[in-house]
Amino acid sequence: MKVDISLIQPSPYQPRLLFDLSELKDEIKRDGLLNELVVRKQGEAYELIDGERRLRALKRLGWKTVPVRVVKLKEAVVRRSVYKLNKVRENYTVEEEAKYFQKLTAEGMTPQEISEELSVDFHWVLAHLNIFKFPEKIQKALWMGKISISHLVALEGPIGRNIKEAQTMINEIINRKLTLKETKRIILKQKEKLEEMRVDAARKVLGKVAPKSVELRTPNDYEEAAKVLKKIAKKKLEKTLTPKEKTTREAEKKRKLEEKKRKEQEKRRLEKQKIKAEAKKMFRRFQETERSRIQEEAKKEMKTGVAKIQREMRGLTRQIKKLKEEKADFLKKKAFLSDALNFNCPHCQNPCVVFKDGNRYLVKRSASVAIVPEKPATPSALTSLQSPKQTN
Numbered sequence: 001m002k003v004d005i006s007l008i009q010p011s012p013y014q015p016r017l018l019f020d021l022s023e024l025k026d027e028i029k030r031d032g033l034l035n036e037l038v039v040r041k042q043g044e045a046y047e048l049i050d051g052e053r054r055l056r057a058l059k060r061l062g063w064k065t066v067p068v069r070v071v072k073l074k075e076a077v078v079r080r081s082v083y084k085l086n087k088v089r090e091n092y093t094v095e096e097e098a099k100y101f102q103k104l105t106a107e108g109m110t111p112q113e114i115s116e117e118l119s120v121d122f123h124w125v126l127a128h129l130n131i132f133k134f135p136e137k138i139q140k141a142l143w144m145g146k147i148s149i150s151h152l153v154a155l156e157g158p159i160g161r162n163i164k165e166a167q168t169m170i171n172e173i174i175n176r177k178l179t180l181k182e183t184k185r186i187i188l189k190q191k192e193k194l195e196e197m198r199v200d201a202a203r204k205v206l207g208k209v210a211p212k213s214v215e216l217r218t219p220n221d222y223e224e225a226a227k228v229l230k231k232i233a234k235k236k237l238e239k240t241l242t243p244k245e246k247t248t249r250e251a252e253k254k255r256k257l258e259e260k261k262r263k264e265q266e267k268r269r270l271e272k273q274k275i276k277a278e279a280k281k282m283f284r285r286f287q288e289t290e291r292s293r294i295q296e297e298a299k300k301e302m303k304t305g306v307a308k309i310q311r312e313m314r315g316l317t318r319q320i321k322k323l324k325e326e327k328a329d330f331l332k333k334k335a336f337l338s339d340a341l342n343f344n345c346p347h348c349q350n351p352c353v354v355f356k357d358g359n360r361y362l363v364k365r366s367a368s369v370a371i372v373p374e375k376p377a378t379p380s381a382l383t384s385l386q387s388p389k390q391t392n
Contacts, residue, residue, distance in 0.1 A: 001068060001069075002066065002067050002068070003068050004064065004065055005055075005058060005059060005063055005064060005065060007045045008037065008039060008046045008047075008055060008066070008068070009042070009046065009048065010052060010055070011048045011049060011052065011078070011082050012047075013078060013079045013082040014052055014082060014086070015082075015086060015092055015096045015097060015099070015100035016096055017096050018096075019053050020053075021053060021057045024054065024057045025057045025061060028054075028061060029061070033058070033066070034291055034294070035051070035054070035287065035290045035291070036051075036066075036067040036068055036069050036290075036294065037050065037051035037054060037055060037066055037068045037069070038068070038071060039068045039069070039071075040070065040071055040072065040078065041070055046068065049078055049081055049082060050082070050085050052086075071309060071313075076117060079104075080117060083118050084118070088282065093143070094128070094145075095142075095143040097128055098128040098129070098132070098142075101125055102129060102132060105129060123153050123156060124149070127152040127156065128149065128152075130152055133163055134166075135167075138170055141170075141174055146174050147173055148180065151173055151180060151183055154180065154183055154184050154187060155169060155183070158187065158190070169186070169187075181261075233346075282319075282323070293312075345363075345365070350365050352364065352365050
Protein backbone atom coordinates (compact mmCIF):
# COMPACT_ATOMS: atom_id res chain seq x y z
CA MET A 1 0.00 0.00 0.00
CA LYS A 2 1.03 3.63 -0.47
CA VAL A 3 0.72 6.40 2.13
CA ASP A 4 1.41 10.12 2.26
CA ILE A 5 5.08 10.62 3.11
CA SER A 6 4.18 13.34 5.64
CA LEU A 7 2.31 10.75 7.76
CA ILE A 8 5.46 8.70 8.38
CA GLN A 9 7.31 9.58 11.59
CA PRO A 10 10.95 8.58 12.33
CA SER A 11 11.46 5.83 14.90
CA PRO A 12 12.06 7.05 18.48
CA TYR A 13 14.45 4.09 18.84
CA GLN A 14 16.76 5.12 15.98
CA PRO A 15 20.35 5.23 17.36
CA ARG A 16 21.86 6.66 14.17
CA LEU A 17 22.83 10.35 14.33
CA LEU A 18 24.44 10.81 10.89
CA PHE A 19 23.04 9.57 7.55
CA ASP A 20 24.98 9.43 4.27
CA LEU A 21 22.35 9.74 1.52
CA SER A 22 24.38 10.66 -1.59
CA GLU A 23 24.76 7.15 -3.06
CA LEU A 24 21.26 6.09 -2.01
CA LYS A 25 19.65 9.08 -3.76
CA ASP A 26 21.49 8.20 -6.99
CA GLU A 27 20.35 4.55 -6.71
CA ILE A 28 16.71 5.56 -6.21
CA LYS A 29 16.89 7.96 -9.18
CA ARG A 30 18.32 5.17 -11.34
CA ASP A 31 16.40 2.07 -10.16
CA GLY A 32 13.46 3.43 -8.17
CA LEU A 33 12.56 2.23 -4.65
CA LEU A 34 13.28 -1.52 -4.58
CA ASN A 35 12.24 -2.17 -0.98
CA GLU A 36 9.14 -0.74 0.68
CA LEU A 37 9.37 0.91 4.09
CA VAL A 38 8.34 -1.12 7.13
CA VAL A 39 6.05 0.82 9.51
CA ARG A 40 3.50 0.32 12.28
CA LYS A 41 0.25 2.24 12.77
CA GLN A 42 0.34 4.88 15.51
CA GLY A 43 -3.01 6.67 15.65
CA GLU A 44 -3.55 8.52 12.36
CA ALA A 45 0.15 8.37 11.48
CA TYR A 46 2.76 5.66 10.91
CA GLU A 47 5.96 5.01 12.90
CA LEU A 48 8.99 3.88 10.91
CA ILE A 49 10.62 0.56 11.84
CA ASP A 50 12.98 -0.03 8.90
CA GLY A 51 14.02 2.46 6.18
CA GLU A 52 15.21 5.70 7.85
CA ARG A 53 17.80 6.44 5.14
CA ARG A 54 15.33 5.65 2.35
CA LEU A 55 12.68 7.91 3.93
CA ARG A 56 15.13 10.83 4.20
CA ALA A 57 16.34 10.30 0.62
CA LEU A 58 12.75 10.16 -0.72
CA LYS A 59 11.87 13.41 1.06
CA ARG A 60 14.88 15.14 -0.52
CA LEU A 61 13.87 13.78 -3.92
CA GLY A 62 10.39 15.26 -3.48
CA TRP A 63 8.29 12.06 -3.28
CA LYS A 64 4.74 12.69 -2.03
CA THR A 65 3.66 9.07 -1.40
CA VAL A 66 5.70 5.97 -0.61
CA PRO A 67 4.98 2.21 -0.59
CA VAL A 68 4.90 0.77 2.93
CA ARG A 69 4.31 -2.52 4.68
CA VAL A 70 2.34 -2.20 7.91
CA VAL A 71 3.15 -4.65 10.72
CA LYS A 72 1.95 -5.12 14.29
CA LEU A 73 4.83 -5.55 16.73
CA LYS A 74 5.29 -5.18 20.47
CA GLU A 75 7.36 -2.30 21.83
CA ALA A 76 10.30 -4.51 22.85
CA VAL A 77 10.40 -6.16 19.41
CA VAL A 78 10.34 -2.75 17.66
CA ARG A 79 13.18 -1.46 19.85
CA ARG A 80 15.29 -4.56 19.19
CA SER A 81 14.53 -4.63 15.44
CA VAL A 82 15.46 -0.98 14.84
CA TYR A 83 18.76 -1.41 16.75
CA LYS A 84 19.80 -4.64 15.01
CA LEU A 85 18.71 -3.81 11.45
CA ASN A 86 20.79 -0.62 11.48
CA LYS A 87 23.81 -2.30 13.08
CA VAL A 88 23.84 -5.07 10.44
CA ARG A 89 24.23 -2.46 7.70
CA GLU A 90 26.93 -0.42 9.48
CA ASN A 91 28.34 -0.32 13.02
CA TYR A 92 27.32 2.59 15.23
CA THR A 93 29.78 5.23 16.36
CA VAL A 94 30.62 5.43 20.07
CA GLU A 95 28.49 8.58 20.40
CA GLU A 96 25.47 7.00 18.68
CA GLU A 97 25.53 3.87 20.81
CA ALA A 98 26.24 5.74 24.07
CA LYS A 99 23.39 8.23 23.58
CA TYR A 100 21.03 5.40 22.59
CA PHE A 101 21.83 3.42 25.75
CA GLN A 102 21.43 6.63 27.79
CA LYS A 103 17.98 7.17 26.24
CA LEU A 104 16.92 3.63 27.18
CA THR A 105 18.08 4.10 30.81
CA ALA A 106 16.15 7.39 30.95
CA GLU A 107 13.06 5.37 29.96
CA GLY A 108 13.59 3.10 32.97
CA MET A 109 15.73 0.22 31.62
CA THR A 110 18.73 -1.02 33.60
CA PRO A 111 22.11 -1.80 31.93
CA GLN A 112 21.43 -5.52 32.51
CA GLU A 113 18.02 -5.27 30.80
CA ILE A 114 19.55 -3.39 27.85
CA SER A 115 22.25 -6.06 27.56
CA GLU A 116 19.74 -8.92 27.56
CA GLU A 117 17.19 -7.30 25.23
CA LEU A 118 19.71 -6.17 22.58
CA SER A 119 22.07 -9.18 23.00
CA VAL A 120 24.99 -6.86 23.81
CA ASP A 121 27.73 -7.58 26.37
CA PHE A 122 26.86 -6.05 29.78
CA HIS A 123 30.32 -4.47 30.26
CA TRP A 124 30.07 -2.93 26.79
CA VAL A 125 26.74 -1.29 27.72
CA LEU A 126 28.11 -0.13 31.09
CA ALA A 127 31.23 1.37 29.49
CA HIS A 128 29.07 3.48 27.12
CA LEU A 129 26.90 4.68 30.01
CA ASN A 130 29.99 5.51 32.11
CA ILE A 131 31.00 8.07 29.48
CA PHE A 132 28.37 10.47 30.82
CA LYS A 133 29.98 10.42 34.28
CA PHE A 134 32.89 12.44 32.88
CA PRO A 135 33.15 16.12 31.85
CA GLU A 136 32.18 17.15 28.32
CA LYS A 137 35.87 17.50 27.35
CA ILE A 138 36.48 13.78 27.97
CA GLN A 139 33.21 12.87 26.23
CA LYS A 140 34.33 14.75 23.10
CA ALA A 141 37.69 12.94 23.24
CA LEU A 142 35.77 9.64 23.10
CA TRP A 143 33.54 10.84 20.25
CA MET A 144 36.71 11.85 18.31
CA GLY A 145 38.46 8.52 18.97
CA LYS A 146 41.30 9.89 21.14
CA ILE A 147 40.45 7.12 23.61
CA SER A 148 38.60 3.93 22.74
CA ILE A 149 35.57 2.40 24.41
CA SER A 150 37.78 -0.62 25.22
CA HIS A 151 39.80 1.68 27.52
CA LEU A 152 36.59 2.45 29.41
CA VAL A 153 35.77 -1.26 29.70
CA ALA A 154 39.23 -1.77 31.26
CA LEU A 155 38.62 1.21 33.61
CA GLU A 156 35.32 -0.18 34.89
CA GLY A 157 36.86 -0.95 38.32
CA PRO A 158 38.46 2.49 38.92
CA ILE A 159 35.28 4.21 37.65
CA GLY A 160 33.14 2.30 40.14
CA ARG A 161 35.63 2.92 42.95
CA ASN A 162 36.55 6.58 42.48
CA ILE A 163 35.42 8.72 39.53
CA LYS A 164 38.07 11.41 40.14
CA GLU A 165 40.81 8.78 40.10
CA ALA A 166 39.37 7.37 36.86
CA GLN A 167 39.25 10.86 35.33
CA THR A 168 42.93 11.38 36.17
CA MET A 169 43.78 8.06 34.51
CA ILE A 170 41.80 8.96 31.37
CA ASN A 171 43.60 12.30 31.07
CA GLU A 172 46.90 10.42 31.41
CA ILE A 173 45.82 7.96 28.68
CA ILE A 174 44.92 10.82 26.32
CA ASN A 175 48.04 12.91 27.03
CA ARG A 176 50.49 10.00 26.81
CA LYS A 177 48.51 8.18 24.07
CA LEU A 178 48.62 4.93 26.05
CA THR A 179 47.57 1.75 24.29
CA LEU A 180 44.97 -0.59 25.76
CA LYS A 181 47.72 -3.01 26.80
CA GLU A 182 49.67 -0.28 28.62
CA THR A 183 46.48 0.88 30.34
CA LYS A 184 45.65 -2.63 31.54
CA ARG A 185 49.21 -2.98 32.89
CA ILE A 186 48.83 0.23 34.93
CA ILE A 187 45.43 -0.87 36.25
CA LEU A 188 46.86 -4.28 37.22
CA LYS A 189 49.72 -2.69 39.17
CA GLN A 190 47.26 -0.41 40.92
CA LYS A 191 45.06 -3.40 41.78
CA GLU A 192 48.03 -5.34 43.17
CA LYS A 193 48.99 -2.35 45.31
CA LEU A 194 45.45 -2.10 46.67
CA GLU A 195 45.44 -5.82 47.48
CA GLU A 196 48.75 -5.46 49.34
CA MET A 197 47.28 -2.58 51.35
CA ARG A 198 44.23 -4.70 52.20
CA VAL A 199 46.46 -7.63 53.25
CA ASP A 200 48.60 -5.38 55.46
CA ALA A 201 45.47 -3.95 57.07
CA ALA A 202 44.10 -7.45 57.60
CA ARG A 203 47.39 -8.63 59.18
CA LYS A 204 47.23 -5.84 61.73
CA VAL A 205 43.74 -6.93 62.74
CA LEU A 206 44.23 -10.69 62.49
CA GLY A 207 47.56 -10.59 64.31
CA LYS A 208 45.67 -9.99 67.53
CA VAL A 209 43.15 -12.80 67.07
CA ALA A 210 44.88 -15.36 64.80
CA PRO A 211 45.30 -18.91 66.24
CA LYS A 212 48.78 -20.12 67.16
CA SER A 213 48.66 -23.14 64.83
CA VAL A 214 46.59 -24.48 61.97
CA GLU A 215 45.73 -28.14 61.48
CA LEU A 216 45.16 -29.69 58.05
CA ARG A 217 42.03 -31.80 58.32
CA THR A 218 39.88 -31.51 55.22
CA PRO A 219 40.89 -31.95 51.54
CA ASN A 220 40.25 -28.22 51.11
CA ASP A 221 42.79 -27.47 53.86
CA TYR A 222 45.41 -29.49 51.98
CA GLU A 223 44.58 -27.76 48.70
CA GLU A 224 45.00 -24.33 50.28
CA ALA A 225 48.27 -25.46 51.88
CA ALA A 226 49.50 -26.70 48.49
CA LYS A 227 48.75 -23.31 46.92
CA VAL A 228 50.72 -21.54 49.64
CA LEU A 229 53.65 -23.95 49.29
CA LYS A 230 53.64 -23.49 45.53
CA LYS A 231 53.85 -19.70 45.93
CA ILE A 232 56.69 -20.05 48.46
CA ALA A 233 58.57 -22.44 46.14
CA LYS A 234 58.18 -20.02 43.24
CA LYS A 235 59.54 -17.10 45.28
CA LYS A 236 62.50 -19.16 46.54
CA LEU A 237 63.27 -20.33 43.00
CA GLU A 238 63.32 -16.73 41.78
CA LYS A 239 65.79 -15.82 44.53
CA THR A 240 68.18 -18.62 43.48
CA LEU A 241 68.24 -17.63 39.80
CA THR A 242 71.32 -15.89 38.41
CA PRO A 243 70.90 -12.59 36.52
CA LYS A 244 71.49 -14.47 33.27
CA GLU A 245 68.82 -17.07 34.10
CA LYS A 246 66.38 -14.33 35.08
CA THR A 247 67.03 -12.55 31.78
CA THR A 248 66.47 -15.81 29.87
CA ARG A 249 63.22 -16.51 31.75
CA GLU A 250 61.97 -12.99 31.16
CA ALA A 251 62.83 -13.19 27.45
CA GLU A 252 61.02 -16.53 27.17
CA LYS A 253 58.02 -15.15 29.05
CA LYS A 254 57.94 -12.10 26.78
CA ARG A 255 58.18 -14.29 23.69
CA LYS A 256 55.25 -16.42 24.87
CA LEU A 257 53.16 -13.35 25.64
CA GLU A 258 53.86 -11.89 22.20
CA GLU A 259 53.02 -15.20 20.55
CA LYS A 260 49.80 -15.41 22.55
CA LYS A 261 48.92 -11.83 21.60
CA ARG A 262 49.61 -12.54 17.93
CA LYS A 263 47.34 -15.59 18.01
CA GLU A 264 44.58 -13.66 19.78
CA GLN A 265 44.80 -10.84 17.25
CA GLU A 266 44.65 -13.32 14.38
CA LYS A 267 41.67 -15.05 15.97
CA ARG A 268 39.85 -11.73 16.46
CA ARG A 269 40.62 -10.75 12.86
CA LEU A 270 39.19 -14.01 11.55
CA GLU A 271 36.15 -13.66 13.80
CA LYS A 272 35.50 -10.14 12.51
CA GLN A 273 35.87 -11.32 8.90
CA LYS A 274 33.42 -14.15 9.55
CA ILE A 275 30.90 -11.86 11.24
CA LYS A 276 31.13 -9.29 8.42
CA ALA A 277 30.76 -11.99 5.77
CA GLU A 278 27.73 -13.46 7.55
CA ALA A 279 26.17 -10.01 7.98
CA LYS A 280 26.66 -9.17 4.29
CA LYS A 281 25.28 -12.56 3.26
CA MET A 282 22.25 -12.15 5.51
CA PHE A 283 21.58 -8.62 4.25
CA ARG A 284 21.97 -9.72 0.61
CA ARG A 285 19.62 -12.63 1.19
CA PHE A 286 17.16 -10.29 2.86
CA GLN A 287 17.30 -7.85 -0.09
CA GLU A 288 16.85 -10.65 -2.65
CA THR A 289 13.91 -12.07 -0.71
CA GLU A 290 12.26 -8.66 -0.45
CA ARG A 291 12.83 -7.88 -4.15
CA SER A 292 11.35 -11.23 -5.22
CA ARG A 293 8.38 -10.76 -2.96
CA ILE A 294 7.64 -7.24 -4.29
CA GLN A 295 7.94 -8.39 -7.92
CA GLU A 296 5.55 -11.26 -7.21
CA GLU A 297 3.07 -8.89 -5.57
CA ALA A 298 3.25 -6.55 -8.58
CA LYS A 299 2.47 -9.41 -10.95
CA LYS A 300 -0.47 -10.74 -8.96
CA GLU A 301 -1.72 -7.26 -7.97
CA MET A 302 -2.63 -8.52 -4.52
CA LYS A 303 -2.89 -6.47 -1.37
CA THR A 304 -0.86 -7.38 1.66
CA GLY A 305 -3.06 -9.42 3.98
CA VAL A 306 -2.82 -10.63 7.54
CA ALA A 307 -2.06 -14.18 6.48
CA LYS A 308 0.88 -13.08 4.33
CA ILE A 309 2.32 -10.96 7.13
CA GLN A 310 2.07 -13.96 9.47
CA ARG A 311 3.94 -16.14 6.98
CA GLU A 312 6.68 -13.51 6.64
CA MET A 313 6.94 -13.20 10.41
CA ARG A 314 7.32 -16.98 10.72
CA GLY A 315 10.06 -16.87 8.11
CA LEU A 316 11.87 -14.10 9.98
CA THR A 317 11.44 -16.04 13.24
CA ARG A 318 13.06 -19.09 11.65
CA GLN A 319 15.94 -16.93 10.37
CA ILE A 320 16.44 -15.42 13.83
CA LYS A 321 16.33 -18.90 15.40
CA LYS A 322 18.91 -20.16 12.90
CA LEU A 323 21.17 -17.17 13.60
CA LYS A 324 20.87 -17.79 17.36
CA GLU A 325 21.83 -21.44 16.84
CA GLU A 326 24.84 -20.36 14.74
CA LYS A 327 25.78 -17.84 17.42
CA ALA A 328 25.48 -20.50 20.18
CA ASP A 329 27.66 -22.89 18.16
CA PHE A 330 30.22 -20.11 17.57
CA LEU A 331 30.32 -19.21 21.28
CA LYS A 332 30.69 -22.88 22.19
CA LYS A 333 33.73 -23.20 19.92
CA LYS A 334 35.13 -19.95 21.27
CA ALA A 335 34.67 -21.20 24.85
CA PHE A 336 36.51 -24.43 23.96
CA LEU A 337 39.50 -22.47 22.61
CA SER A 338 39.61 -20.24 25.67
CA ASP A 339 39.59 -23.29 28.01
CA ALA A 340 43.14 -24.17 27.00
CA LEU A 341 45.49 -23.34 29.92
CA ASN A 342 49.30 -23.40 29.88
CA PHE A 343 51.16 -23.96 33.14
CA ASN A 344 54.42 -25.28 34.52
CA CYS A 345 53.61 -28.69 35.97
CA PRO A 346 54.86 -29.11 39.60
CA HIS A 347 55.08 -32.89 39.10
CA CYS A 348 57.11 -33.29 35.91
CA GLN A 349 58.77 -29.83 36.03
CA ASN A 350 57.90 -29.32 32.35
CA PRO A 351 55.60 -26.89 30.50
CA CYS A 352 52.20 -28.58 30.19
CA VAL A 353 48.80 -27.65 28.79
CA VAL A 354 45.29 -28.53 29.97
CA PHE A 355 42.51 -29.12 27.43
CA LYS A 356 38.79 -29.51 28.05
CA ASP A 357 37.26 -32.49 26.21
CA GLY A 358 33.54 -32.69 26.93
CA ASN A 359 33.23 -33.18 30.68
CA ARG A 360 36.87 -34.26 31.06
CA TYR A 361 40.11 -32.32 31.40
CA LEU A 362 43.19 -33.69 29.65
CA VAL A 363 46.86 -32.88 30.37
CA LYS A 364 49.52 -32.78 27.67
CA ARG A 365 53.24 -32.12 28.22
CA SER A 366 54.25 -31.41 24.64
CA ALA A 367 53.17 -32.08 21.05
CA SER A 368 55.08 -35.36 21.03
CA VAL A 369 53.51 -36.72 24.21
CA ALA A 370 50.13 -38.44 24.19
CA ILE A 371 47.24 -36.79 26.05
CA VAL A 372 46.41 -38.43 29.38
CA PRO A 373 43.50 -37.70 31.74
CA GLU A 374 44.23 -35.28 34.55
CA LYS A 375 44.37 -36.99 37.98
CA PRO A 376 42.83 -35.29 41.02
CA ALA A 377 45.18 -33.98 43.68
CA THR A 378 45.86 -36.45 46.54
CA PRO A 379 47.42 -35.96 49.95
CA SER A 380 50.53 -37.84 48.75
CA ALA A 381 50.88 -35.46 45.78
CA LEU A 382 50.57 -32.49 48.09
CA THR A 383 53.16 -33.97 50.46
CA SER A 384 55.60 -34.10 47.53
CA LEU A 385 55.52 -30.31 47.41
CA GLN A 386 57.00 -30.11 50.92
CA SER A 387 60.74 -30.19 51.60
CA PRO A 388 62.19 -33.74 51.26
CA LYS A 389 63.15 -35.51 54.47
CA GLN A 390 66.80 -35.79 55.43
CA THR A 391 68.23 -39.34 55.02
CA ASN A 392 71.07 -40.81 57.01
